[in-house]
Amino acid sequence: MRDGLRRWALVWSLVGCAGLALAPWYAASDGAGPGKLQLLVPGLALLAALALRNLPLRLGRATLGLRLMVLGGGSFIYIAAQGFAIGGQPGMGLGAAVVATSLVMLFALGLAARGFFKGDAFVAGAVVVVAVLVVFFTLYPVARILLSAVQGSDGAVSGRALAERLFAAKIWRLDCLTGGRSCGVGWNTLVLALLTATTTTALGLAFALVVTRTGFKAKRLLRVLTVLPIITPPFVIGLGLILIFGRSGLVNQLMEWAFAVPPSRWIYGLPGVWLAQTLSFTPVAFLVLIGVVEGVSPSLEEASQTLRADRWQTFSRVSLPLMLPGLANAFLVGFIESIADFGNPIVLGGNFGVLSTEAFFSIVGAQLDQGRAASLGVLLLVLALGAFFVQRRVVGRKVYTAISGKGDGGRPAPLPPFVRRLAFGVALPWTMLTLSIYGMALAGGFVETWGRDYTPTLRHYAKAFSVEWGGTGIIWSGSAWRSFWTTLELASIAAPLTAALGILTAYLLVRQRFAGRAAFEFATMLSFAIPGTVIGVSYILAFNVPPIELTGTGIILIVCFVFRNMPVGLRAGVAAMSQIDGSLDEASRTLGGRSFVTLRRVILPLLRPAVVAALVYSFVRAMTTVSAVIFLVSADYDMATTYIIHRVLNGDYGVAIAYSSVLIVLMLAAIGLIQLLVGERRLRRGAPALEALPTGPIA
Amino acid sequence: MTDRRAARIELSGVTKQYGAVTAVRDVSFTIAAGSLVTLLGPSGCGKTTTLRLIAGLETVTSGRIMIGGDDVTALGATDRNVSMVFQSYALFPHMSVLDNVAYGPRVGGRSRRQAAESAREALAGVGLAELADRLPSELSGGQQQRVAIARALVLEPRVLLFDEPLSNLDARLRRQMREEIRALQQRLGITVVYVTHDQEEALGVSDRIIVMNHAVVAQEGPPRDLYESPDDVFVAGFMGETNRVKGVLWRLDERTGRLTIGGLTRTVPHRGLADGTVDVAIRPEAILIVDGQPTGGALRGTVSQAAYLGSRMEYSIASEIGELFVTSPAVDAPLAPGAPVALTLASHGITLIRP
Numbered sequence A: 001m002r003d004g005l006r007r008w009a010l011v012w013s014l015v016g017c018a019g020l021a022l023a024p025w026y027a028a029s030d031g032a033g034p035g036k037l038q039l040l041v042p043g044l045a046l047l048a049a050l051a052l053r054n055l056p057l058r059l060g061r062a063t064l065g066l067r068l069m070v071l072g073g074g075s076f077i078y079i080a081a082q083g084f085a086i087g088g089q090p091g092m093g094l095g096a097a098v099v100a101t102s103l104v105m106l107f108a109l110g111l112a113a114r115g116f117f118k119g120d121a122f123v124a125g126a127v128v129v130v131a132v133l134v135v136f137f138t139l140y141p142v143a144r145i146l147l148s149a150v151q152g153s154d155g156a157v158s159g160r161a162l163a164e165r166l167f168a169a170k171i172w173r174l175d176c177l178t179g180g181r182s183c184g185v186g187w188n189t190l191v192l193a194l195l196t197a198t199t200t201t202a203l204g205l206a207f208a209l210v211v212t213r214t215g216f217k218a219k220r221l222l223r224v225l226t227v228l229p230i231i232t233p234p235f236v237i238g239l240g241l242i243l244i245f246g247r248s249g250l251v252n253q254l255m256e257w258a259f260a261v262p263p264s265r266w267i268y269g270l271p272g273v274w275l276a277q278t279l280s281f282t283p284v285a286f287l288v289l290i291g292v293v294e295g296v297s298p299s300l301e302e303a304s305q306t307l308r309a310d311r312w313q314t315f316s317r318v319s320l321p322l323m324l325p326g327l328a329n330a331f332l333v334g335f336i337e338s339i340a341d342f343g344n345p346i347v348l349g350g351n352f353g354v355l356s357t358e359a360f361f362s363i364v365g366a367q368l369d370q371g372r373a374a375s376l377g378v379l380l381l382v383l384a385l386g387a388f389f390v391q392r393r394v395v396g397r398k399v400y401t402a403i404s405g406k407g408d409g410g411r412p413a414p415l416p417p418f419v420r421r422l423a424f425g426v427a428l429p430w431t432m433l434t435l436s437i438y439g440m441a442l443a444g445g446f447v448e449t450w451g452r453d454y455t456p457t458l459r460h461y462a463k464a465f466s467v468e469w470g471g472t473g474i475i476w477s478g479s480a481w482r483s484f485w486t487t488l489e490l491a492s493i494a495a496p497l498t499a500a501l502g503i504l505t506a507y508l509l510v511r512q513r514f515a516g517r518a519a520f521e522f523a524t525m526l527s528f529a530i531p532g533t534v535i536g537v538s539y540i541l542a543f544n545v546p547p548i549e550l551t552g553t554g555i556i557l558i559v560c561f562v563f564r565n566m567p568v569g570l571r572a573g574v575a576a577m578s579q580i581d582g583s584l585d586e587a588s589r590t591l592g593g594r595s596f597v598t599l600r601r602v603i604l605p606l607l608r609p610a611v612v613a614a615l616v617y618s619f620v621r622a623m624t625t626v627s628a629v630i631f632l633v634s635a636d637y638d639m640a641t642t643y644i645i646h647r648v649l650n651g652d653y654g655v656a657i658a659y660s661s662v663l664i665v666l667m668l669a670a671i672g673l674i675q676l677l678v679g680e681r682r683l684r685r686g687a688p689a690l691e692a693l694p695t696g697p698i699a
Numbered sequence B: 001m002t003d004r005r006a007a008r009i010e011l012s013g014v015t016k017q018y019g020a021v022t023a024v025r026d027v028s029f030t031i032a033a034g035s036l037v038t039l040l041g042p043s044g045c046g047k048t049t050t051l052r053l054i055a056g057l058e059t060v061t062s063g064r065i066m067i068g069g070d071d072v073t074a075l076g077a078t079d080r081n082v083s084m085v086f087q088s089y090a091l092f093p094h095m096s097v098l099d100n101v102a103y104g105p106r107v108g109g110r111s112r113r114q115a116a117e118s119a120r121e122a123l124a125g126v127g128l129a130e131l132a133d134r135l136p137s138e139l140s141g142g143q144q145q146r147v148a149i150a151r152a153l154v155l156e157p158r159v160l161l162f163d164e165p166l167s168n169l170d171a172r173l174r175r176q177m178r179e180e181i182r183a184l185q186q187r188l189g190i191t192v193v194y195v196t197h198d199q200e201e202a203l204g205v206s207d208r209i210i211v212m213n214h215a216v217v218a219q220e221g222p223p224r225d226l227y228e229s230p231d232d233v234f235v236a237g238f239m240g241e242t243n244r245v246k247g248v249l250w251r252l253d254e255r256t257g258r259l260t261i262g263g264l265t266r267t268v269p270h271r272g273l274a275d276g277t278v279d280v281a282i283r284p285e286a287i288l289i290v291d292g293q294p295t296g297g298a299l300r301g302t303v304s305q306a307a308y309l310g311s312r313m314e315y316s317i318a319s320e321i322g323e324l325f326v327t328s329p330a331v332d333a334p335l336a337p338g339a340p341v342a343l344t345l346a347s348h349g350i351t352l353i354r355p
């Protein structure tokens, strides 16, 4: 039974040998093979691993394990080291990837044989693979961006270069206060984030109170509204705002026509971005706060009322203080979303630059200053991680859950009339605004030129999505098709990978105890906190050069999607798996099911809703993300969102809007389809399982 | 490895630590093949941990575990041929009753047909053959319990473990299920380790009881020994209500001594205690309320509280030797608070307690 381990060692050695012999070592196809030196070590190691099959059983597992670890780990390090050390090599290719994978697996089997991970080969392999992936695709790029930020223009590492860049006057100047030019992007980012966090928290609380504490009928509608920003590309709100409040938007035209007021440009800048971000991120705050409001145990409020407190006293002295940590959490989430946001500031910012847009312009613009982009990225990273850690501490204390024991029935206290009126007075107009912006954004695709000529037309759709029948079949002549198919293809590849990696990692974190688990969790959660712009810049810095040369390929986009979105699957998996009693796993183990069997037959079937959620989210987010992707697209691999952004930057709103609408419809269809395919498993006849859809920052 | 015979279990010097917490400390005991042994103790004393160590769900920090003569200390749960019935039953909610029971044979590599066949047999064994197609959520608590037992038995384990199997059932069902488990164990002749914190349940079901306290074994023996001659205050108190009083011991021979309590004398095992003042534990039913003036002397007292419990009366009695808790089967002639009574001692239910 435990020879499974030897069998897997044999399998992986053979896979490695096959990769070495049959697949090209380098990615570049122009012949130049690797030197003998590069191949000799891994080749010998793999042959030695093959020979371990004949290792006498009496030498025991510890010996076998040690040898596997040395062979696998040693030659993996050798491959990596020579890749970084020997310049002038092309980027590594399929052969190198296969060999490296098999060596990693041999190392993991060695760990299992030596009794780590309770001797479980599957768990060992999974942990090591996830760890290696996170190191290469999250930690290494971040290390590269840090390195670039401390390197002066001559390439030498110096603290002064970093200090100069981080505290450059351009980032931190305060001219705008003294009536001069605009303020530095550092201040802009901070002020915007604080404003957005405040408004999203207040609005989110109003919505949460309306939904949970009043007899409001259209609760489902509000819940649906919260899904909208998840399936909306992040600049759609910005586009809608331009159509309403922009220079040639409805409001300005009305004012000019009625009162001869000259058109105002107030929407382009801080007010516009603030409004757009508030519209975009209020649903996220709402989702955070609805749990918080529901978490306030009704029996505490009833207790307060039986002690002769009136509604207002109950609300202000009991309910609100209990919600405080949750409000703090919502505030920090809003803060993090705001500083990571790229889509809204780039559409509406105008001269109002923030860190993310500034980093973008210093890499793609005329400046082409990677060092500056890197240091802006580092600043952004510091802010994001800082807020992230504060948030984790706030949430970690969990003051607002499980305050009173189980068995809480009781009805939540009705809101004080004043609070009730306030909540409704804020939530309802805001809902109308959101709806009209979406309506406007949809309508904008069907008129000739917004602001000048409102003749209905399908021209924009035709331009983007026209199809012709030529002699050889269908010709996709519309200008958007290319990026459309690329997006669809890459998102379809990335979604299952993302979901699998996220759920697997969740399984390891929730269900396995192993040395280094805390560090493992930290690393996987870290990628969650890194703003997309930082990922974009750091991927360019890390993967533009051998040994891992990926820029310009579709792979880099897929890798980016997988590691940007994996935490969403991870969170969905962790949340769902924590609900599954651990004794189910244990029952399976005592009945003879090993970890992989247990995962496949017991846990995965119960995780279906989480798997669906992870699939949907990774697909949708791959289609809607802008911030990281805009750095990584290439002529061959253009994405829908970046295509739209470029249309917007060119002032070509019609096509941009038409394309955005198509994306939204497509994503609704995709969500429906995935739901249908994966299906829903009922554990109780009659009552379908409610699934909680997780949300995460969309940047 | 499949071994139809029941296996003997042997723990030697087993310790389990979770960080700074020692859940089980240097525990050693042997469980004879084919017997039903209970681990009894207050919540948090380490019973579940001990059971999980036997199952292989936890690995020992130090010590050795043998099952059926094999050293299984290093083996995981999957390789021990030990089955467990979980406190929450742990039925797979997405599988039918039949699939739940067939799970073990299936993942063990048997064909779907064979697995279903043995599952049906096991279900018939617990009288649930006709519910095979239901989902666990469509069963009552007692039925779920039986499915869990069938699922554990289908692999013909050498040892069957129960963690507080009755704790999720209502009182009426509890006795019935307890008797069923006992009958099943006797019919199949398997070794059963049974965890509970309820002393009555333990007394009713076990061949032997191992009482645990604060991560160590406090006392081990047949139910009657534990109830009637507990080793120490803890076991005495945990096995049932006791009155603790002082007495004077006078050794008579190798084994017995004469115990004097407030003018009454009884001959009891001296348990190695020295002559002089000793601690005595007296079960409430071992204090008898007598009419009139009995021969051989009596204790005088006054009833201070009385309660009617249907099958018996409970009294608090203020006596010369202190406040006593006394039960009496004479529900037809209840005594009112304030009534004077004379008390004597029964011949059993009186034990010397080691300090």
Ligand SMILES: Nc1ncnc2c1ncn2[C@@H]1O[C@H](COP(=O)(O)OP(=O)(O)O)[C@@H](O)[C@H]1O
Binding pocket: B018, B021, B022, B023, B041, B042, B043, B044, B045, B046, B047, B048, B049, B050
């Ligand atoms: N996984 C664990 N991690 C840390 N401490 C534990 C764990 N499991 C049990 N303990 C501790 O070990 C002690 C014994 O627990 P347990 O065996 O469950 O007690 P019992 O079943 O007798 O109520 C308790 O103090 C408990 O807190």
Ligand SMILES: [Mg+2]
Binding pocket: B044, B047, B048, B049
């Ligand atoms: Mg327990």
